[in-house]
Amino acid sequence: MNAQSHAVPVPGPIGAGSDRIGVVTMYWPWVLWRIAALPYLVFLFRQFFAAVPREREDAAIIDGCG
DSSP states (O other): OOGGGGOOOOOHHHHHHHHHHTOTTOSHHHHHHHHHHHHHHHHHHHHHHHTSOHHHHHHHHHTTOO
16 A cells, blocks of 8 residues: 555645645645744734733632632
C-alpha cells in the first residue's frame, strides 16, 4: 500500500496546486502552518484576557475561583 492511495482530495486551487507538487501526503505543511499561526494566536489570547475587567477577576477570587 503506497502513501498516495491514502491522500485526501482537497477541492479548489489550493488542493490542485498541492497535489501537483506532492505535498498532500506530507506532514511538514501542517508543522509550518502551526509555527506560523502561533504568534497570532498568542496575540489574540493576550488581547482577550487584557479586555477582562479587573473587578471581574477580583469577584471571582472572592467567590473562591482560584
